[in-house]
Amino acid sequence: MSINIIVYLDEKNDKLKMTNRNLDVEKNKTGIQNQRITWWLFGKLGNGAFLPTTGPLPGFEWDDPAAAKPFFKIIGVDHDGRSLSIDDTNKPGAKEQQWSYLLRVFYDGKFYESVFSKKRPLKIRKKLLADHPIIINR
Secondary structure, rough: OOEEEEEEEEEEOOOEEEEEOEEOOOOOOOOOOOOOEEEEEOOOHHHHHEEOOOOOOOEEEEEOOOHHHEEEEEEEOOOOOOOEEEEOOOOOOOOOOOEEEEEEEEEEEEEEEEEOOOOHHHHHHHHHHHHOOOOEEE
């Protein structure tokens, strides 16, 4: 099963927006096949690219990587940078959980993020946490 999310630019706030910020994913009942989640750049961003998933500013980053690692596998960015995929490997019997994440795109000479910069003080980051896109496994 594949889940597709459209990512576009909110020019008013210079932030990435997406069609589904709170993605509710049912657990894989059979445990046989992972669910692929793919983000696609749309509109003006179609001329941009997701940043690579490795490096100091990755195109996809978990807010809490250690907690998410057992349940997800980052596949990476496609050859032209216009889509980014991960596999949800959450199996039957796992408890319901949610994970917040960050997307980064380079477009027209600028970097764009789906949420705040991690460089902000923790106190401010916690106030903005409600703006994080999340994946929920039920």
